[in-house]
Amino acid sequence: MGESAISVRNVKIKYRCFKKVSLLKSIFAPRKNKKIEYFEAVKGVSFEVEKGQILGIVGKNGSGKSTLLKAIAGIFSPDEGEIDLHGHSISLLSIGVGFQNKLSGRENIFLSGMLLGFERPQIEEKLDEIIEFSELGDFIDRPVKTYSSGMYSKLAFSITAILETEIMLIDEVLSVGDAKFKKKSYEKMRSLIMNKDRTVVIVSHSSDTLRKLCDNILWLHDGVVKMQGTTEEVLPLYEEFMS
Numbered sequence: 001m002g003e004s005a006i007s008v009r010n011v012k013i014k015y016r017c018f019k020k021v022s023l024l025k026s027i028f029a030p031r032k033n034k035k036i037e038y039f040e041a042v043k044g045v046s047f048e049v050e051k052g053q054i055l056g057i058v059g060k061n062g063s064g065k066s067t068l069l070k071a072i073a074g075i076f077s078p079d080e081g082e083i084d085l086h087g088h089s090i091s092l093l094s095i096g097v098g099f100q101n102k103l104s105g106r107e108n109i110f111l112s113g114m115l116l117g118f119e120r121p122q123i124e125e126k127l128d129e130i131i132e133f134s135e136l137g138d139f140i141d142r143p144v145k146t147y148s149s150g151m152y153s154k155l156a157f158s159i160t161a162i163l164e165t166e167i168m169l170i171d172e173v174l175s176v177g178d179a180k181f182k183k184k185s186y187e188k189m190r191s192l193i194m195n196k197d198r199t200v201v202i203v204s205h206s207s208d209t210l211r212k213l214c215d216n217i218l219w220l221h222d223g224v225v226k227m228q229g230t231t232e233e234v235l236p237l238y239e240e241f242m243s
C-alpha cells in the first residue's frame with residue numbers, strides 16, 4: 001500500500017428531515033407536530049485512496065455517492081467516523097455547488113478560488129487561462145444568474161481544472177456542456193489525472209468514462225460499501241447488477 005491521500009473511517013451521515021403532517025394539524029398544534037426524523041444516507045463506510053489513484057464511485061440512484069463526496073470535500077462533517085485528507089488540498093467539481101448568482105463569472109472565479117484556499121495573486125496569475133478555457137467571452141463579466149446550465153458548468157469546470165488542487169473530486173460533470181467542450185474537458189481531465197501526484201475521485205453513472213479513467217472502483221449500495229476493487233473486477237459485476 002502506497003502513501004494515503006484520503007482515509008475514510010466508519011463514516012455515517014444522517015440528514016434531518018421534517019416529517020410531513022396534515023395542514024390542519026400544523027395549524028392547530030404547530031409545535032407538537034413538527035417531528036424531526038433522521039435519514040441515514042451513509043451507514044458506516046470505510047476506504048482508503050492512495051496518492052495518485054483514480055477512484056470511481058458507482059451505485060444506483062440514492063446510494064449515497066454525492067453525500068459521501070460532499071463530506072470528503074468538507075461541505076458537511078460526518079455524524080460519526082472520520083475523514084483524513086493527510087494535509088492535501090481538495091476541490092469538488094459538481095453542478096450547483098458554490099456560485100453566487102448575483103456576482104459575475106469573474107468575481108465567482110475569485111470567490112471559488114479563495115474557498116479552495118488560494119491567495120488572490122495566485123488566482124490573478126491563472127485568471128486569463130481560466131477565462132479562456134471557459135469559452136465564456138464577454139459573459140464572464142455578467143452575473144452568473146444569466147448563464148445557461150452549460151455555461152455555468154463550463155465555468156465550474158475551468159476553475160477546478162486550472163486552479164489545480166492535490167485531490168480533485170468530480171461529481172458527474174464530465175457529461176455536461178456541448179460536444180466540443182465535453183471533448184475538451186475530458187482531455188483536460190485526462191491530462192490532470194495523468195499527473196501521478198494528483199488523487200482523483202469520480203462519481204459517475206457512465207461505465208464508459210469510468211473504464212477509461214479509473215484504476216479502482218468503490219460500489220456503494222444503500223449507504224454501505226458493496227464492493228471495492230480494480231475496475232476490471234468491480235465494473236462488470238455492477239453492470240450486471242444494474243441491467
Ligand SMILES: Nc1ncnc2c1ncn2[C@@H]1O[C@H](COP(=O)(O)OP(=O)(O)OP(=O)(O)O)[C@@H](O)[C@H]1O
Pocket residue numbers: 015016017039041059060061062063064065066067068
Ligand atoms: N438534503 C437532503 N435531505 C434529506 N435526504 C437527502 C438529502 N440529500 C440526499 N438525501 C437522501 O440521501 C440518500 C443519498 O443521496 P445521494 O444524493 O448521496 O445519492 P447518490 O448516490 O448521489 O444518488 P444519484 O445517483 O441519484 O445522484 C438518498 O436517499 C436521498 O434521498
